[in-house]
Amino acid sequence: MKKQIVIGNIITVFLFVLSFSQTLLANDEMINLSQWHLKWSDEFNYSNKQLDQNWISQNGPTENEWVLSSRWRDNAVVKDGVLHLMSKKENRGGQEWTTGNVWSKRAFHYGYFEARYKYAGAYGTNNSFWFWPKQGVPEGEIACEIDINEGHYPNVWNTNIHNWTNTYTLPNGRVSHADDHVRHTVFGQPDHTIALAKPIKTKKLRLLSKSPGSIHLSEFRVFAPSSNGYPEALDSNQMSELTNFSLAQDVTFTTSGALSRPFSKDARSISKDKFAIDGLSNTRWISEKGSHKFIELNWNKEKTIGAIQFINGLLHESGPSKGIYSNLITEYQIEYHDGEKWIEITNYDSVNVADFSEEYHTYGLSWDEDYFKFYFDDKLYRTVRNDGCFSETTVLFSLAILKAAIAGPVSDDIDGTSMAIDWVRYYTKKP
Structure with a gap:
């Protein structure tokens, strides 16, 4: 038997796979950017006021029942080439916390998307890089939420696909929808x-x-x-x-x-x-x-x-x-x-073991009419068949404080922390 290191004595998720089928991957396949053309990027190398040229910020309370924070443009701050989405313990908009978020003015379609960022350094925070069709979807198509990462301190990486069009009612009267969720703990x-x-x-x-x-x-x-x-x-x-x-x-x-x-x-x-x-x-x-x-x-x-x-x-x-x-x-x-x-x-x-609030990591998604492929630090970890997400969408970054300990307990440790985004890039496949 193997001897162990001795230490002293003082030492939803209901997974609905209705519209999507998945295969999890964790192999040595890496994204090869030589096969892609950089089409658009934001490196945040500008003054804070220039953020509004590419992005829109929420200004007001958050309607999502799981989110405890209202979100404001004041909490989205560009400084020294980094976009900080700040968290503050302050009563504003009828909620006891404030955070920041932004979404792109332009819409995107198929391609490879990646962003490099750090998490806010406290439990209870949701550090998200995601898609949502702010501009709406054509009639007959699905409104898809694609979460490239819903990051939870200290090192949890969540990839999700939500179909918000085809909803159904549970026996308790609650309206739900098809979703496909994996909580990655890479370290x-x-x-x-x-x-x-x-x-x-x-x-x-x-x-x-x-x-x-x-x-x-x-x-x-x-x-x-x-x-x-x-x-x-x-x-x-x-x-x-x-x-x-x-x-x-x-x-x-x-x-x-x-x-x-x-x-x-x-x-x-x-x-x-x-x-x-x-x-x-x-x-x-x-x-x-x-x-x-x-x-x-x-x-x-x-x-x-x-x-x-x-x-x-x-x-x-x-x-x-x-x-x-x-x-x-x-x-x-x-x-x-x-x-x-x-x-x-x-x-x-x-x-x-790993603190994603101290370490930058990249989160990527390759999206086409057949598959979603999720990457962490350029390495492929998950492939999901695309059975319904075919419309253009916008890119969002958002910091939220979540109730019900979904991302861990909420405490005053959150106050003053920020999700720090170094850059975001969009590529299209070369012919």
């Missing part, structure tokens, strides 16, 4: 093993997380001490060699709640609390969204624990994406109860 890992320098004795153990989005937990293991180290989390063949207290007969398992609807058409998307500790890596507990997600194990008799291990995320098991994980957890704490209080064993924050 991070599915397996976490916390080997303790000194074993602990407890009757209670829990994992807490404010990670944006749902947690996908396929296995949570609590091992007795082992002098030979602990196995690879993803190697299920080694698990029988150790005592796993998650499978003990006297364990009681509770969570903050399982997702109340299937995550996708995949049978593995059915979520139940017990799936996190059933000894099977092909089942999953999927949490609801929200600020305070947790799992907790309680035992009737005290256990001596040497390591905690878990597998998280959504594993794609077929096609070109085989072996790739998405929806990885971005933040957590693990604690045990000493009989009087909860004590932290370890914590994890993926901002220490």
Whole structure:
């Protein structure tokens, strides 16, 4: 068995695939710009007042029920060759926050689009580079929202396709629409093993997380001490060699709640609390969204624990994406109860792995009548068949503050942060 690094004790989404079919890709294919002609760009190398030559800004409240911020031209500021979409904690337009957004005066059609930008450096922010037909669509065609990236701090990249024309009514009376969403966590890992320098004795153990989005937990293991180290989390063949207290007969398992609807058409998307500790890596507990997600194990008799291990995320098991994980957890704490209080064993924050508010990255989309191809730092990650988005559209950049912890908890940390856009470019395919 592989020995682990030892640390001290103090250490919707309902996926409707109605109008669109998708294939996820994560390979070595890169965008080859020599095959494209640069048709239009904005490098933001001008004064702030010149922004209005190419872009229009919202000035007023935001009608979207999930957005907490009104948006104003004052919050879109060009400085030193960068467009900053600012966030401010101020009551304006009937909302308690303000942010900025812009959309292009001209419309675009098929081609390759890319932008280089940083996220606002706080949970709760939605840093978007997207398409929406502000000019309207011809009669009989679909109004498509294409999100090249709805970025969530610290390093979550969301690609979405929404069909806002063909809506339908759910049994609860809510009007919904077809959408196709993938939450990419390019940096991070599915397996976490916390080997303790000194074993602990407890009757209670829990994992807490404010990670944006749902947690996908396929296995949570609590091992007795082992002098030979602990196995690879993803190697299920080694698990029988150790005592796993998650499978003990006297364990009681509770969570903050399982997702109340299937995550996708995949049978593995059915979520139940017990799936996190059933000894099977092909089942999953999927949490609801929200600020305070947790799992907790309680035992009737005290256990001596040497390591905690878990597998998280959504594993794609077929096609070109085989072996790739998405929806990885971005933040957590693990604690045990000493009989009087909860004590932290370890914590994890993926901002220490990759911080997109400190790092510029490029987000690209190739769009034609057949496919959408999504790129991250020029590398192809996702291909989706285009079954309905054929009309011209405008390009938008927007910073929003989202309710319901969709992008993580909203706090005063947001105040003064900004989405910083270095440039945006549009290419057409060479003959």
